[in-house]
Amino acid sequence: MARTAALKPEHVPAESKPTLDAFTKNIGFTPNMMAAFAQSPIAFNSWATLLGSLSKALDVKTRDSIGLAVSEVNGCNYCLTVHSFTAEHMAKLSPDDIILARKGRASDPKRDAAVQFARKVIETRGHVSDADLQPVREVGYTDANIIEIVALVAMYSLTNFFNNVFDHDKDFPAVAPAGSI
Numbered sequence: 001m002a003r004t005a006a007l008k009p010e011h012v013p014a015e016s017k018p019t020l021d022a023f024t025k026n027i028g029f030t031p032n033m034m035a036a037f038a039q040s041p042i043a044f045n046s047w048a049t050l051l052g053s054l055s056k057a058l059d060v061k062t063r064d065s066i067g068l069a070v071s072e073v074n075g076c077n078y079c080l081t082v083h084s085f086t087a088e089h090m091a092k093l094s095p096d097d098i099i100l101a102r103k104g105r106a107s108d109p110k111r112d113a114a115v116q117f118a119r120k121v122i123e124t125r126g127h128v129s130d131a132d133l134q135p136v137r138e139v140g141y142t143d144a145n146i147i148e149i150v151a152l153v154a155m156y157s158l159t160n161f162f163n164n165v166f167d168h169d170k171d172f173p174a175v176a177p178a179g180s181i
Contacts, residue, residue: 047158060091061087072103077175
């Protein structure tokens with residue numbers, strides 16, 4: 001059961017309303033996470049700005065794969081349902097690639113290096129080694145790209161933690177528990 005309300009449209013703070021309305025228009029409905037997150041215009045609008053900026057980082061398959069890997073490590077079932085849906089329908093990842101991403105891997109070598117690195121960042125809380133950086137650099141990621149990977153890990157962790165704390169009802173199809181993938 002959700003620990004905070006997903007706000008009805010008439011209860012959304014005025015400062016959050018334009019951002020929430022834009023998401024609703026783009027997605028076609030208002031996800032519970034966003035309707036709850038909108039209670040804090042400062043946090044919600046800051047996250048939305050970061051999300052918008054990072055949507056230009058890397059490519060959509062890599063971003064969604066990182067989202068899946070980070071959400072798996074953080075145990076965020078809400079985010080796993082969202083990222084599994086978007087990975088399939090927007091990034092056009094195969095079911096096998098979605099499972100691989102949840103395990104911190106990818107079938108494409110360049111994406112694999114990024115996803116493995118992202119998983120290492122979240123597992124070590126950023127305390128990676130030179131040896132952890134080497135594979136992402138070897139496949140062609142620049143330091144700017146590596147910074148983007150770290151920023152994606154942080155952004156996905158923010159929503160993971162938010163959703164784990166407030167335990168929203170899922171808006172997207174359920175996914176298999178981690179132990180069964």
